[in-house]
Amino acid sequence: MKILVINRWKLATTTYLKWLGPGHEVVLLSSADGVSADPDKARAELVGYTDAVVLPDFHGNPLVEQKALELHATYGFEAVVATSEFDLLRAARLRAAMGVAGQTVESAEAFRDKLRMKQTLAAAGVPVAPFAAVPDATALHSFAAEQGYPIVVKPRRGGGSMGVEVLRDPAELADYAARHPELGGDDGAPLLAERFIEHELFHVDGLVAHGKLVFTSVSACGSCLSYRDGVGMTSAMLDPDDPLTEPLRELTLRTVEALPTPESFVFHAEAFLTPQGDLLLNEIASRVGGGKIYEACKLAYGVDTVAACVHAEGGGFPPPEAVESPDRLAGFVIFPGRAGTLDEAPTSCPVDGVDQYRLIAEIGSDLGVAAHSSAHIASAVVHGASHRDVRRVLDDVVRWFDESTVITPRPEPV
Structure with a gap:
């Protein structure tokens, strides 16, 4: 071929x-x-x-x-x-x-354009937060007036949480509009607004090869916006018998069924659990999740999602055997940079349960605030027999890294 x-x-x-x-x-x-x-x-x-x-x-x-x-x-x-x-x-x-x-324009648009995605999912009965296109300042003000604060505004075709902002009051909305002159033009700003939902965040990842579902993995994770404060983001797979595992899996599969999908693709979905116990689909993408999701899935399920998908897209048969449950649970933490000089950072990790630790930034390098949610200066992929075990290892890694790393802030200009 x-x-x-x-x-x-x-x-x-x-x-x-x-x-x-x-x-x-x-x-x-x-x-x-x-x-x-x-x-x-x-x-x-x-x-x-x-x-x-x-x-x-x-x-x-x-x-x-x-x-x-x-x-x-x-x-x-x-x-x-x-x-x-x-x-x-x-x-x-x-x-x-x-x-x-292969993946058609219709399919790619449904996954890349968050407005089209939400419209398709809402029409199919998949629960999502209230949303609207906000091509101009009037539409943005109208959405905030209708839904109340806070609201979330994001690029329709963004990625890595870049450009996502939470507006909590009229002053923040006015500031946002002032920083986005495209809201005042006639061409229409490619932006989406959503009602802010108090939530716990989960992600569901999986692989479809030649129309066959190979596996799905369900994880609980921290905020995708924590990188802006220089705070590490953690993710830990749920136990197969966790009460949320199957509902989150079913929500994601309903989402996949509602969208036009190719024969072979990797997917990464994010879902909210509200304080009332409701599950809402936040977003889904037809690609591998960021951070160390690829490595964690490979460690737990023994499936190289990218390799299998590329093999299938190139006409390769047969697809991998379906994996019903993981060999073990896995998780990861990524540590974003923050403004300053990296004076000290460990090159290896002594914490039990760590399968892979990598320091990417060089000692002495000048760091800035991470550009997106997957950007990091160091990372660790861990394993455990249960979600609790994985969380314990991640907590130990975060504590160890914070104690072992020194980032000296830049001096304030005189």
């Missing part, structure tokens, strides 16, 4: 050729950020591809699609593989233009 791979991940660890298997002609169209800056390493990373084109400024660059169509004229692709959330729509557009199977 002739396959186009659209990539923005580090090729040193993203092994498309291995995942797709032998017998394919694979052409790589990659972000320059995904290729090593060292020429020798870069050459090694590109070995085995039938052709490889590397482009700078990958995000939003129209030359990506133009180059893909030029390559198609040469190779005649039969499949297009893209694993980043920010490449799903461009890959879907290319499939339509090339006449190849």
Whole structure:
């Protein structure tokens, strides 16, 4: 099969050729950020591809699609593989233009456009918070007047909690509007408003390969906005017999059934548990969850979700065997940066139950506030026999990391 791979991940660890298997002609169209800056390493990373084109400024660059169509004229692709959330729509557009199977534009839009997603889910009876498009300042004020404060405003096609803001009173709304001049234009701001819901947050992750559900994993996690305060975000899988596991799984599967889905895809859903005991679907994406969800699912279920999905998208059979329950439970913590200099940080973790610990930032580096919810300077993936065990290990890791790390704030300008 002739396959186009659209990539923005580090090729040193993203092994498309291995995942797709032998017998394919694979052409790589990659972000320059995904290729090593060292020429020798870069050459090694590109070995085995039938052709490889590397482009700078990958995000939003129209030359990506133009180059893909030029390559198609040469190779005649039969499949297009893209694993980043920010490449799903461009890959879907290319499939339509090339006449190849895979996730359609309709499907990608339903997962990427939060307004379309919420409209589809609400129409199907999936419980969601009250929402509305807010293309202008009048619509934003009207929504706040109708729903009351606080409200949440977010980009319709955002990701990683970037651009998400909670507005708690008219003054914060006025400040938000002043910082978003697109609310005053005639083209319409691509924004969505929702009623703020007091909640506990959960995420449900899974894999569908060739129409077959391989597994679902249900976890409790901290706030996706904690990174803005430099606070680590934790996630711990629920016990299979936890009273919330099956209801959260059923809510997610109802969500998947309500949306137009491809034959093979990974999904990451977020759900709220309200103080009244109600479950609401927050969002769902057709990609691997952020943080260390990929690693935690692989540790617990023995399934490499990205490898299996890429293999299936490339026509690979058979799909992985269904996994009803995990071998063990897993969780993770990611530690975001905060403004200052990283003076001290541990390079290894002595806490029992930790399977993987990584310090990404270099000692002495100048840190800033994390740019999105998955950005971090260090992380740990842990395991345990139960949710309580995983939570205990995570608490120990957080305490140990906080005690072992020194970030010196920048001096205030005189």
